[in-house]
Amino acid sequence: MTMPAHHKASRSMPEPPQPSEASVCPEPLILAVNPGSTSTKLSVFDGEREYIQGNVVHSAENLKPFRRITDQIEFRMNLIHHFLQDNRVDIRTLKAVVGRGGLLKPIRSGVYRVNAAMLEDLRSGRFGEHASNLGGILAHGLAGEAGCPAYIVDPVVVDEMDDVARLSGMPGLERKSIFHALNQKSVARAVARKIGKSYTDCNFIVAHMGGGISVGAHCRGCVVDVNNALDGDGPFAPERAGGLPAGQLAELCFNGQYSLAEIKRKLAGEGGLVAYRGSNSFTDLKKAVLAGDAQARLVYEAMAYQVSKEIAMHGATLKGAVDRIILTGGLACDETFVGMIRERVRHLAAVEVIPGEREMASLAQAALAVLRKIEPEGEYCACN
Numbered sequence: 001m002t003m004p005a006h007h008k009a010s011r012s013m014p015e016p017p018q019p020s021e022a023s024v025c026p027e028p029l030i031l032a033v034n035p036g037s038t039s040t041k042l043s044v045f046d047g048e049r050e051y052i053q054g055n056v057v058h059s060a061e062n063l064k065p066f067r068r069i070t071d072q073i074e075f076r077m078n079l080i081h082h083f084l085q086d087n088r089v090d091i092r093t094l095k096a097v098v099g100r101g102g103l104l105k106p107i108r109s110g111v112y113r114v115n116a117a118m119l120e121d122l123r124s125g126r127f128g129e130h131a132s133n134l135g136g137i138l139a140h141g142l143a144g145e146a147g148c149p150a151y152i153v154d155p156v157v158v159d160e161m162d163d164v165a166r167l168s169g170m171p172g173l174e175r176k177s178i179f180h181a182l183n184q185k186s187v188a189r190a191v192a193r194k195i196g197k198s199y200t201d202c203n204f205i206v207a208h209m210g211g212g213i214s215v216g217a218h219c220r221g222c223v224v225d226v227n228n229a230l231d232g233d234g235p236f237a238p239e240r241a242g243g244l245p246a247g248q249l250a251e252l253c254f255n256g257q258y259s260l261a262e263i264k265r266k267l268a269g270e271g272g273l274v275a276y277r278g279s280n281s282f283t284d285l286k287k288a289v290l291a292g293d294a295q296a297r298l299v300y301e302a303m304a305y306q307v308s309k310e311i312a313m314h315g316a317t318l319k320g321a322v323d324r325i326i327l328t329g330g331l332a333c334d335e336t337f338v339g340m341i342r343e344r345v346r347h348l349a350a351v352e353v354i355p356g357e358r359e360m361a362s363l364a365q366a367a368l369a370v371l372r373k374i375e376p377e378g379e380y381c382a383c384n
Contacts, residue, residue: 028095099135101155160222179214186362209331235306241271308344322349
């Protein structure tokens with residue numbers, strides 16, 4: 001069976017070894033599912049070894065018929081089945097399916113088995129609608145076919161903030177913890193191993209820099225303060241406006257030119273690079289900088305400046321005791337951009353750079369730890 005034209009597999013590895021009858025404890029096959037707004041990333045792991053990786057790309061035309069995110073369930077499920085069939089993976093051989101966590105009630109970091117309460121909150125969009133909501137739903141459906149458990153790991157709503165960090169200055173406008181928890185936690189643990197310490201014994205400042213930018217203060221295994229990257233708080237980013245002058249924003253909201261929906265799009269989706277340059281492409285911005293575009297240079301430097309300020313702020317959060325500053329995400333691939341940030345923050349701590357994202361491996365490794373009974377699985381409870 002051939003894949004639809006919009007399927008693009010980024011990499012296909014050799015077929016997995018078939019366990020012999022003499023195998024006492026074959027490594028479990030784990031499918032990781034990471035739905036995004038324009039793609040569904042898929043990876044199959046043989047224990048810790050990734051042997052199939054794919055990226056099913058969805059054009060705007062593909063998604064146009066679907067009014068709500070959850071209307072895409074059948075569409076994406078069919079594509080995943082095609083992916084498994086094309087790579088000769090029998091779904092019945094899977095021992096776990098793990099999906100990206102979506103917008104749920106605030107929960108602690110960990111691995112959660114997908115249950116009825118979680119599915120209800122993801123399907124209803126009770127806490128917001130985002131493509132990541134499909135992670136748990138798709139994992140549950142596939143796991144039902146495979147006869148194995150379904151999990152999510154470190155969703156974007158991981159909340160370990162100190163109470164003092166929640167106050168905004170206006171009662172009723174409490175600061176929220178919504179950030180790139182999966183990748184931030186993953187790189188923090190990796191750096192802890194690198195320096196020979198436990199994550200729970202370390203203090204890190206982690207900046208995930210992608211379509212949105214989140215900067216978190218990790219204090220002994222907990223993210224005690226972080227900007228709400230979903231709504232555009234913190235540094236401005238390719239698609240986020242970042243923190244804005246409050247008085248001027250209030251005037252903009254009530255000048256009669258914009259609806260609530262339009263203002264929200266200006267904050268997240270049409271802010272940052274989109275607002276300044278008409279595109280969310282950091283690559284295009286860098287090309288313009290290299291071509292001598294002065295306005296592009298200013299925007300480029302301002303983004304690095306704002307990330308640096310957010311990092312430096314958390315030097316106070318951690319009372320100056322910072323083991324490492326960690327830069328990660330797609331923007332961390334740009335050495336010049338990273339260098340600008342490093343120059344401004346290196347007085348706080350040594351800077352580690354882990355470019356790109358480790359989301360698929362993080363999902364699989366977390367599920368594997370639960371299967372091996374190294375880590376417990378959490379239970380998601382319905383919000384009262």
